[in-house]
Amino acid sequence: MSTVTATTTATTPSGLSFVSDNMAGASPRIAGAVAEAAAGQVLPYGNDPFTERARGRLAEIFERDVDVFPVSTGSAANGLALAALTPPWGSVLAHQDSHIHHDECGAPEFFTGGAKLVRLPGLDSKIDPEALQAAVRRRAGDVHSVQPSVVSISQATESGSVHTVEEIRRLSSIAKDAGLRVHMDGARFANALVHLDASPAEMTWKAGVDVLSFGATKNGAMTADAIVSFDPALATELAFRAKRGGQLTSKMRFQTAQLDAYLTDDLWLDNARRANAMATRLGTGLKAIPGVGLLAAPQANILFCRLPQHVTDGLLAEGYAFYHDRWEPGIVRFVTAFSHQADDIDQLLDAVHRHSA
Amino acid sequence: MSTVTATTTATTPSGLSFVSDNMAGASPRIAGAVAEAAAGQVLPYGNDPFTERARGRLAEIFERDVDVFPVSTGSAANGLALAALTPPWGSVLAHQDSHIHHDECGAPEFFTGGAKLVRLPGLDSKIDPEALQAAVRRRAGDVHSVQPSVVSISQATESGSVHTVEEIRRLSSIAKDAGLRVHMDGARFANALVHLDASPAEMTWKAGVDVLSFGATKNGAMTADAIVSFDPALATELAFRAKRGGQLTSKMRFQTAQLDAYLTDDLWLDNARRANAMATRLGTGLKAIPGVGLLAAPQANILFCRLPQHVTDGLLAEGYAFYHDRWEPGIVRFVTAFSHQADDIDQLLDAVHRHSA
């Protein structure tokens, strides 16, 4: 597709794949909804019943009016959301592990017109509140420096941890007290939500979040994420930025039919629960294997552990696919998806067992 | 979806809708391909068999290696393609009727980092070669002026006309002689192609086109257009720009499965032929009705005509939907789609007849 080197290393995907939840396909009900949406003429650009329905479901789920902008990628969601929350001379405060720092090739800088991303430390990929406290007023009003403008919280985080509602509230409140806005990167929003057993409202606007990158793709949709804004004052700007950013689709129904099905009859929650349960099952199993060390108990659907090299080699030789060469030596990441079965996990555990013996 | 006023006026879409080909749904075979792609794990970001297959089909159709970047909108295709063809201090020469001038809310300016769009005149929405000749060297080398860098040709044009291969060659050659690059906005590429009965290669790279915005959405796909580049030197830049521009999807298979099905067994050509035939049928019928005047014989699937106000009013009252208030008074646009049936056209003609009587 391009001369740029692919970064994934797996080559034999299957039930053997634990590379990322983006390797899973789509939930049958979502695929069905898209197929069903294919018939008939409807108005373009979101003036259609599918979009109306998806918007209604999001309003219901968030227990309030929201502005919704479907996008084709999480990077577009994050970039556009941040662009509406910071001026070009602002800074975006985010954890040093965050996706916007590492994995979007500068999309936030592109969409914001060159705002600066500032890396904050913190355990478990969560921003340390004291570090945030020190950062939110850093050189505020000093014309020589970018101005702290927005905090971006990943929920769930890149290492698979989940902020409690109280933790989100605390970060938001530090931000708000200093006049900053709050963005949530919810690429794995549902995985975090079901882990907390919180309501979407509690985890977002009630906790101070202004704009949410609402991920659906990794949890069973095809190519449909959405920006969900809780601040009506941002709606016009987001609409123009989305259009100008190449994200206003004419046949929006094909995105919103996905979102509609995703949010219907708890499909999104069931998918997330499944993915999380698979990670928990894997974690529990791995913990029991001598020589294997979990970095943390998985909260969402990502699990980091320490594997002896020969175990890693053995798994790869069997066709298992997962990231293993991107962090410290010996550190391995497994990501589970809604599409994994308990059997897949048990077979993986069995393989680790065998190679560990 | 936003506080921004919708621009379409139709409210009762159906077989009665002639607003735009983006109101049609998707071809059943495309919907089927997407549903089928939903199962199983594959590598993300285009390292999957669906994408491999789509790329192969495009290479076959264009009779050469091409670089392919699926995108979610035509605006993204145009913006990214132009960004790879002009520096920020360059100018993009395009017809004054072109979509990039009027209907993308500045997406080309956004993606290019502020290049300037220059409007050129010409009959039938085609750039006048003499105007182009005068423009390509305008203030070349003058540091006070933006520098002519790329010509963008719409094929088919916004008014439904189609450049002959010879016309494309002529515009390209004027551009190339002055050191400019050539972009083709092919939102309705297939409609133009079948009208000319030319080969895709003849209509593009053999005629001097460097990068093509390959539209599929308006002709039966869901949300899958693609940038097709004929210049391997641009591949790396396009890959990074697409990622950074929020257009590199993780589950790319759901875009490329569409493109694959679209290009299989001539579906794309059949759809375009159908849409064009419907426009021709409509044009032929309208010409025979007293008081109705065609602005031009339709070449692709767009037809502009002059209707008496009471006819327009009558059609609208019956539930017909079409653009009628955006150009000179009395000018009406009908767009046909692959999904229209001969009966739809005949009923519309009948209605015009009745109201004209």
Added chain:
Amino acid sequence: MSTVTATTTATTPSGLSFVSDNMAGASPRIAGAVAEAAAGQVLPYGNDPFTERARGRLAEIFERDVDVFPVSTGSAANGLALAALTPPWGSVLAHQDSHIHHDECGAPEFFTGGAKLVRLPGLDSKIDPEALQAAVRRRAGDVHSVQPSVVSISQATESGSVHTVEEIRRLSSIAKDAGLRVHMDGARFANALVHLDASPAEMTWKAGVDVLSFGATKNGAMTADAIVSFDPALATELAFRAKRGGQLTSKMRFQTAQLDAYLTDDLWLDNARRANAMATRLGTGLKAIPGVGLLAAPQANILFCRLPQHVTDGLLAEGYAFYHDRWEPGIVRFVTAFSHQADDIDQLLDAVHRHSA
């Protein structure tokens, strides 16, 4: 200085030069003020007495508090001012002859993050009010289109005409009624002012201007123009944009000492009166010469006329320098400056006479 072709054609500058007022040097009092400012330590970035004084003078002249941002070029002034007045998805409405359209290599697009410049027609390089009326609401609220956001008025214009205060008021009021902001490109502000015999306040904020590019360089300063903002709400944004745009000088005193001297004891008005008087003298003289036709009576310090080719050739052969090949054949532009003497004009007239004979 670069490989880019210089655009000026004159090569023997002197009192023979009528190419542009930017060929003149600096007023002795300004040169003196700069030399005097060279001694002693003062705080950087504008926290110095020179800047304090210049700000005070501008406040006095404009009869109100103003925010002042010294810049090194008119392009920087225009670009930064426009960036504060339009979002990236906005459009800037300006006359088709304007400097921002033709002579800034896309600086407005660069500083605004890709806003679109829209060309409006009008006699004498002044925006036609009816054309403006039609443009200010063009597709307002339509997410597919850039949004009319600011009108930019050149005072004096590129052809040397001067808007009356009433004309500015009318354009501003059309803009304001539609929610747009008003920018004035005052590269030749003083020349316009003395022509009208208006007060700076009347010609700007009292007539609806929000932000002014206040030119001094062409009228006797060295490299000191300034953004003067009449809207306190824009001050913070302008400050950050200026810094980020590379325009916040550490030794600002060397710019503001120029502005201070420029505004002291009516130097700026005297200089402008001189330049204008020279153009008038030239115009009066030329009108009396058979075969020479003025395009308009000069209002500021720019004069366009029609010269027979042999006259142009004769002048060039004598070493006269002026633009003569950028418009229609036979059209010649003379620009007078504060540094021209009546003798310079009389000798030029004599030369035209001789060659016309």
Added chain:
Amino acid sequence: MSTVTATTTATTPSGLSFVSDNMAGASPRIAGAVAEAAAGQVLPYGNDPFTERARGRLAEIFERDVDVFPVSTGSAANGLALAALTPPWGSVLAHQDSHIHHDECGAPEFFTGGAKLVRLPGLDSKIDPEALQAAVRRRAGDVHSVQPSVVSISQATESGSVHTVEEIRRLSSIAKDAGLRVHMDGARFANALVHLDASPAEMTWKAGVDVLSFGATKNGAMTADAIVSFDPALATELAFRAKRGGQLTSKMRFQTAQLDAYLTDDLWLDNARRANAMATRLGTGLKAIPGVGLLAAPQANILFCRLPQHVTDGLLAEGYAFYHDRWEPGIVRFVTAFSHQADDIDQLLDAVHRHSA
């Protein structure tokens, strides 16, 4: 000048000021040259004898042809230079203490169209070569990540240290081996040069530097820095970027007359030697005072030391101005300038003595 809080704290500038070398005025010879340049008409935009002469001097000093672009600030020099050396999806590797990271309000991000600045560690504000080695190939070719594109070296550094020629060569060679370009931020170029007693050529292009931000303002000029490019292939791009960035002055003579005088008869070297000698004198004196600790022996004209709080307070009370509240508690920065006299230093030392007693 704006509602933005000034960041400097000194309020009584004089020979008492050690806040920054940008508080000094201008060398009399530079002031004289500017005054002298004020007379007569010359071609604008650098086509004048002053610019010709400055360019000649720079070519002579660097022992080769160079492309020169005068700019009004160091931020503009850095921003434009970096924009020519990295694509928007690139990263700029620089020391974590560097000016481009901290003190330009995102100017590099603005001029580059959103490239990412990456902070590297290293002693004495110099990039650690091993850290650079690890960074230059970080995720090269990975479309999800910005691409290492240019290394920016500050010479002298923000903490007053000076890279040896060998150190520059080593950093450049690591960069070049990985395909990166090399930028030098020479805001205090002359101070570094005289410390090393190297030739300008050795310290720049012979050591691998592609583009230099050549500072003159802090060392005796008024508002004249320059981009000096050693790569002819970048000249066109730099010319257009400078114009578009609002940095192409019409009356360029007033910048280049400064540069010409600056480089004549070793004025620049003499000024730098004076400033450095004053810092050395200050350092030697401070070292001898009990309770005062130098962080490092000053190499250029910046000195960091540890002062007891009551000493700092005492100095401030006497009217001394310097930065003291921006780093760890107790850390104080003194910057000397070409305009300081030995007496100024001795009086400062005497004051420290007194307050330390």
